[in-house]
Amino acid sequence: MGHWIVVPVILPALLAPFIILAARFDIVVQRTLSMAGAVALLAVAVTLWVGAGAGPEAYRLGDWPAPFGIVLVLDHLSALMLVLTGLLAVAVLLHAIDGFDARGRHFHALFQFQLMGLNGAFLTGDVFNLFVFFEVLLIASYGLMLHGAQEKALRAGVQYVAINLAGSTLFLFAVGLLYGVTGTLNMADLAVKVPLVAEGDRPLIHIAGLLLFAVFAVKAALVPLHFWLPGTYAAAGPPVAALFAIMTKVGAYAILRMSTLVFGANAGGAETWLAAPWLVPFGLLTIAVGAVGVLGARRLRDQTCFAVIGSMGTLLATLGLVTPQGTLAALYYLISSTLAGASLFLVCDLVERGRASGDADTIVPTPPFRGQEVVAGLFMLAAILMAGMPPLSGFLGKLLILDAAATHPWQGWIWAVILSMSLIVIVGFGRAGSTVFWKSAALPAAVGPHRPAACGVAAAGTLIAAGAALAAFAAPADAVLSLIAAELHTPAAYIQAVLGSSPTILGAAP
């Protein structure tokens, strides 16, 4: 794919300053540029996805040879995440250009920087650069979170920044430790070097791996490190929270990448699948916390936040299975839950705008607003996608997960928790939906001038339609994802793409 690999990072990196410098005063030009950028990103991501069929490919920045220079690596997994990011970006922008972006300044520039950080984190093949891209996406997310913010968002913002700064510090400690022991930070090179570490230094690698896992678990909102999420996402504007739906997945992506490549089957010794023993129990706990939160929430936004936490629990517990089958199920569910979380947040925003009164997302009956039927339908579909009911992809995702867990020693626990908590989530969403839409339909109509904007409906509809398509084309998706899972579990091709062929690598290949 040559230079195309670097485009998803370069394009938003150039577009964002251009928007600030040249289009500062004209929101229409900003919208046009930002939308064009997002559509171009999606197109590039799809091109890269097609190109990834030829196997992993490394892009050497500055053409420095691999373990010494910085590399971006394109493989099926990163291409998949890029496509997902691009799709989400287009949908969220489509929703946001209907006035949300004008509530504060520089929404579009921050949005592009956020995309740059996300794309970079998915493409990079270097642990330190992963840190740098994390910081890029975080600093943009601080700005986005406070976009058009009220008082209460400021305090949530302080908490969010503080916990992420603490996380960044832990990340640096882990990076330092890895470098001190192995002398490299290139992921492929780490995969080669970690099995060769002297016996006395193995505990250090172990600590570094667990520190990294803790950092990624903070990003992925794994219980007990999830406390920042409900406050942050509920305080952010719903369109921003919809974009953040992919940010928690960055944590899951990083866990998946590190655990298969660096601490995978090649690693040998105690650090093989380092995080796996923790992922299943804490993932199950996360599912429970999320489900109880969905049932107990008094506001639609909070409910969606807890639904996102629950889905992250399901995803991480599945990653803890560490079989190719489990990885396949996790990837399928990752796509489905990202679409579900984002579309639910967008529907929250449609409800809030329709009601057009303060605190408009409280779960109480209010007089119906114009176009409520459409919003109610979208809410039902998004809730079905999130809770995992047929016929949308959430159901197939959970089915794949249950199937993959059938041979795991914890099978009983996994099945019991996922099934019972799904029921609680269904009850929670059913209660919220019937209160907000059904009971309010019985009230005398005080029809205001507000009605859901066409582009807002289209945005949420696009995401749900993507979820439906994922279910309709489940067989091809399954085939492709099993290819990705196989690629992840035999990282020799990835390592060879980055480092070129050398005897140590070929020896380490299974």
Place this chain on the structure above:
Amino acid sequence: MEFLVATGVGALTASGVYLLLRGRTFAVILGLALLSYAVNVYLFAMGRLAVGVPPIIRDGVTAYTDPLPQALVLTAIVISFGMTSLIVILALRAYLETGDDHVSAEPLAEPDDELA
């Protein structure tokens, strides 16, 4: 020297974590700053401690220090500096607009001085 650096990193980290767990934003920010100093010194030490040797290859020199951690530290310093300034502004705005500098979302009914 190893003992000195290790103790320094340990002391900075310990004070940083202690301050990070306080209830008011100023202490939390100081704690984050101390933690970032600790991690910078720590990263530096991961290239092995060496005194008075150059990082870049030149003629007639046999002993070198590892240049990579220096580059990492430089990046980390820039990032943590930017992040710290951001959280200072954010905390100030939160304090000025809400009249309360506690970190927790639900302020305690009684202003709790032992938390400060």
